Amino acid sequence: MARTLSSHMRTIQPSPTVELDARTKALIEAGRDVVNLTAGEPDFRTVPAGEEAAYRAIREGFTKYTPTPGDMRLRRAIAEKLARENGLPYRPEDVVVANGAKQAVYEALLSICDPGDEVILLAPYWVSYAEQVRMAGGHPVPAPSRPEDGFHPRPDEVEAKVGPRTKAIVVNSPNNPTGAVYSEAELRALMEIARRHDLWVISDEIYERLTYDGARHTSPASLGEDAFRRTVVINGASKAFSMTGWRIGYAAASDRDLVRTMIALQTQISSGASSVSQMAALGAFTAPDDAPVREMVRRFDARRRLALEALAAIPELAVTRPEGAFYLFVDVRAYLGHTGGRRFATSAELAEAALDEAQVAVVPGEGFGYPGFWRISYATSDERLEEGLRRLAAWFPRIREATA
Ligand code: PMP
Numbered sequence: 351m352a353r354t355l356s357s358h359m360r361t362i363q364p365s366p367t368v369e370l371d372a373r374t375k376a377l378i379e380a381g382r383d384v385v386n387l388t389a390g391e392p393d394f395r396t397v398p399a400g401e402e403a404a405y406r407a408i409r410e411g412f413t414k415y416t417p418t419p420g421d422m423r424l425r426r427a428i429a430e431k432l433a434r435e436n437g438l439p440y441r442p443e444d445v446v447v448a449n450g451a452k453q454a455v456y457e458a459l460l461s462i463c464d465p466g467d468e469v470i471l472l473a474p475y476w477v478s479y480a481e482q483v484r485m486a487g488g489h490p491v492p493a494p495s496r497p498e499d500g501f502h503p504r505p506d507e508v509e510a511k512v513g514p515r516t517k518a519i520v521v522n523s524p525n526n527p528t529g530a531v532y533s534e535a536e537l538r539a540l541m542e543i544a545r546r547h548d549l550w551v552i553s554d555e556i557y558e559r560l561t562y563d564g565a566r567h568t569s570p571a572s573l574g575e576d577a578f579r580r581t582v583v584i585n586g587a588s589k590a591f592s593m594t595g596w597r598i599g600y601a602a603a604s605d606r607d608l609v610r611t612m613i614a615l616q617t618q619i620s621s622g623a624s625s626v627s628q629m630a631a632l633g634a635f636t637a638p639d640d641a642p643v644r645e646m647v648r649r650f651d652a653r654r655r656l657a658l659e660a661l662a663a664i665p666e667l668a669v670t671r672p673e674g675a676f677y678l679f680v681d682v683r684a685y686l687g688h689t690g691g692r693r694f695a696t697s698a699e700l701a702e703a704a705l706d707e708a709q710v711a712v713v714p715g716e717g718f719g720y721p722g723f724w725r726i727s728y729a730t731s732d733e734r735l736e737e738g739l740r741r742l743a744a745w746f747p748r749i750r751e752a753t754a
């Protein structure tokens with residue numbers, strides 16, 4: 351037997367968001383003055399209640415294995431949160447705590463997919479869904495949304511993607527990378543498609559607290575008994591509590607076989623999440639004072655407005671107004687394919703040039719299944735965001751002149 355790698359796993363691409371962020375940080379460490387607008391990582395400190403609970407856990411020696419699906423106090427707190435804030439009557443036993451929402455999504459996909467099964471992703475989609483589906487042996491099937499719809503889904507076009515092998519739809523509202531927050535009517539239409547074709551729905555709600563302009567997050571599992579039965583809710587501590595490094599996410603589902611399978615996988619993969627991190631998350635989730643989260647949302651909103659205004663002033667860039675998360679998905683197609691002095695074939699090539707020449711790092715749309723666009727994260731300090739936008743405002747007209 352030759353000492354080769356798995357022919358399937360060899361085809362799996364690394365996460366472009368993680369890789370570009372790492373590459374940009376390495377450039378900065380090497381002395382380059384790059385503005386990093388790649389990562390979806392809040393620049394704020396972890397909420398105080400989370401930090402305090404972690405110190406306490408360490409002092410009290412809460413440093414051993416926990417039950418694989420999570421400490422019961424945390425699972426109970428999550429079930430109570432899902433009932434109180436999302437109208438979802440889960441039992442604590444229906445909750446699986448994992449090492450980040452990323453792992454929770456993967457365990458759900460592993461539990462659901464047989465080889466060759468199809469999973470519908472509303473494009474543009476978060477980079478990891480497509481590769482995780484493939485890692486689970488399935489095929490990602492993109493259902494593209496459109497900028498002119500504010501990247502909201504057209505249910506008939508989503509339904510057209512359903513075939514005999516379709517097993518699940520992944521719904522991510524508020525959306526990474528577009529910031530779209532789906533309306534209750536849109537979610538009802540998607541759940542109706544899932545009902546008609548008997549599909550699982552993986553609902554990634556990691557950005558639920560980050561909504562603006564009066565947009566409201568609806569949990570699709572709350573839209574009736576059938577919706578509740580077929581949905582896996584994904585959420586976590588990373589975004590709303592600025593706890594990316596603690597690696598706490600979770601899945602909740604009313605389907606007991608699914609939960610049992612996810613837990614069985616987790617006993618073999620990781621034995622569960624860090625005990626100290628679980629206590630930090632418990633502290634954050636049960637903090638009586640919500641002010642730090644609300645203040646963070648207010649600051650993100652101010653940055654969103656600032657970035658929208660600055661980008662709208664750049665000729666021929668088109669920006670859809672996001673209603674949630676902390677990203678802008680920018681249409682850069684007007685700068686592609688010109689035959690003047692500069693010619694950029696793809697949004698990825700244009701992003702490379704921006705990094706080299708404007709010293710601004712962004713994530714091109716290719717990894718989100720949506721070339722021709724850039725994702726700009728405004729989860730960075732006000733000063734760096736302003737500097738990055740200033741650089742882009744100066745750079746775009748320059749390449750435009752060169753390509754005219
Ligand atoms: N889902 C989406 C849509 C995301 O953008 C992220 C960002 N990291 C995650 C899941 C994973 O979050 P984490 O693993 O940090 O909990």
Ligand code: GLU
Nearest residue numbers: 365367368388389390391
């Ligand atoms: N979710 C964040 C992003 O999209 C963090 C990196 C990742 O996990 O993809 O940038």
